[in-house]
Amino acid sequence: MLNTPKIGVLVSGRGSNLQAIIDAIKNKELNAEIAVVLSDNPKAFALERASKAGIETAVIELKKFKAKDDYESEIVKTLKAKKAELVCLAGYMRIVGPAILKEFKAKIINIHPSLLPAFPGLHAQKQALEHGVKVSGCTVHFVDEGTDTGPIIIQSAVPVLEHDSEETLSERILEQEHKIYVEAIKLFSERRLVLEGRTVRVLSPRG
Numbered sequence: 001m002l003n004t005p006k007i008g009v010l011v012s013g014r015g016s017n018l019q020a021i022i023d024a025i026k027n028k029e030l031n032a033e034i035a036v037v038l039s040d041n042p043k044a045f046a047l048e049r050a051s052k053a054g055i056e057t058a059v060i061e062l063k064k065f066k067a068k069d070d071y072e073s074e075i076v077k078t079l080k081a082k083k084a085e086l087v088c089l090a091g092y093m094r095i096v097g098p099a100i101l102k103e104f105k106a107k108i109i110n111i112h113p114s115l116l117p118a119f120p121g122l123h124a125q126k127q128a129l130e131h132g133v134k135v136s137g138c139t140v141h142f143v144d145e146g147t148d149t150g151p152i153i154i155q156s157a158v159p160v161l162e163h164d165s166e167e168t169l170s171e172r173i174l175e176q177e178h179k180i181y182v183e184a185i186k187l188f189s190e191r192r193l194v195l196e197g198r199t200v201r202v203l204s205p206r207g
């Protein structure tokens with residue numbers, strides 16, 4: 001078995017994806033260690049989830065810095081101090097800028113609640129309903145300089161039902177998010193993700 005990779009999780013809010021990662025590690029479905037949970041929002045419920053699980057947390061607020069670059073350099077400093085090898089965005093509500101991207105090239109992943117490239121950005125589930133699609137879902141992707149534009153690692157489709165509200169559709173998608181995010185981290189930690197241009201090749205498990 002490979003060594004246990006350390007991950008840094010960036011959050012801004014509720015933290016249900018963080019919880020899915022915590023639970024998967026606890027249940028030994030995932031061989032990884034959350035080295036730190038970083039939040040730009042001191043009130044994020046994700047911080048409570050992390051503390052409850054005995055995980056170190058840090059709050060780094062953009063407003064405390066003169067420039068976004070300085071804010072991101074502080075994030076990088078904290079991630080490096082904790083020896084994070086993979087950065088997982090889990091409901092982190094900011095665009096990742098160059099200061100983080102250059103330090104963690106092809107080592108930042110994100111979960112998004114739509115089948116990208118459809119409906120990037122905010123309120124993806126609402127966008128899907130308004131467009132009238134019959135199928136939506138979620139995507140785990142590598143993070144690049146765009147908004148939800150990076151190479152796709154895993155996607156999961158869910159049906160959009162006739163009487164869906166934003167809440168019911170979000171709930172159905174969220175169930176899948178929790179599964180594929182853990183799966184993507186597992187693939188990364190087993191070094192089974194190979195980037196070829198903007199395509200991610202998934203290698204078979206070593207037997």
Ligand code: GRF
Nearest residue numbers: 014015016017091111112113
């Ligand atoms: C999820 O829907 C995720 O796809 C999106 O933001 C939401 C975060 O939820 N990026 P949570 O904080 O993980 O509960």
